[in-house]
Amino acid sequence: MRLSTKSRYGLRALFDIAYNSGGAPAQIQDISRRQQISPRYLEQIFQTLKRAGILRSKRGPQGGYCLARKPDEITVLEILNATEQDVLLVNCGGTPLRKPRRQTECPFEGNCVTQTVWEEASTLINNLFAGMTLQTLCERGQAMGIERELTAG
Numbered sequence: 001m002r003l004s005t006k007s008r009y010g011l012r013a014l015f016d017i018a019y020n021s022g023g024a025p026a027q028i029q030d031i032s033r034r035q036q037i038s039p040r041y042l043e044q045i046f047q048t049l050k051r052a053g054i055l056r057s058k059r060g061p062q063g064g065y066c067l068a069r070k071p072d073e074i075t076v077l078e079i080l081n082a083t084e085q086d087v088l089l090v091n092c093g094g095t096p097l098r099k100p101r102r103q104t105e106c107p108f109e110g111n112c113v114t115q116t117v118w119e120e121a122s123t124l125i126n127n128l129f130a131g132m133t134l135q136t137l138c139e140r141g142q143a144m145g146i147e148r149e150l151t152a153g
Contacts, residue, residue: 007083009037010045011137014054014079018071018134019141022150025057025064034149045083052082071138077129089125090118 012035017026020034028046032039046065049055056068067074106112 003080004084005041006045006048007080009035009041010049010083011076011079013037013042013045014049014067014074014134015137015141017055017065017067019138019146020149021064021066023066025062025066027064030149031065049079049082052078054079054082067134071134074134075130076132076137077126080129089122 013031016031016035020026020030028039028042031037032042046055046057050057053068054074055065057063057065106115108115
């Protein structure tokens, strides 16, 4: 499994908002600078996250982006589901993080011992991502000593 930059950058940007905004709207240029992500690409990612109900935007001079819910209510799994088409360990069997658009039929379906390995691994990964929230990442950031740049609100 390899996550796209959309997922990796989206998670970093949402962490940034949760960690640095203090509840105030965060400016795209500030997130871009801190996370070293193109502002244009962030805008694209943020549109996806807004459609998924994870982010909200506010227009105007005091505008920007803010989380639609509290950091402890937004899981990594939810973010990955919003930003990835399919997140599978393998193309056959297993439990995807969400239902893939198309899954090819496997000639060994129901008769493949390795299929159980992929299913178990997918379940473990799903549980890990579902149990990890933006608040978890903020706590880790604080423990790592990542400096905060609180947004004036």
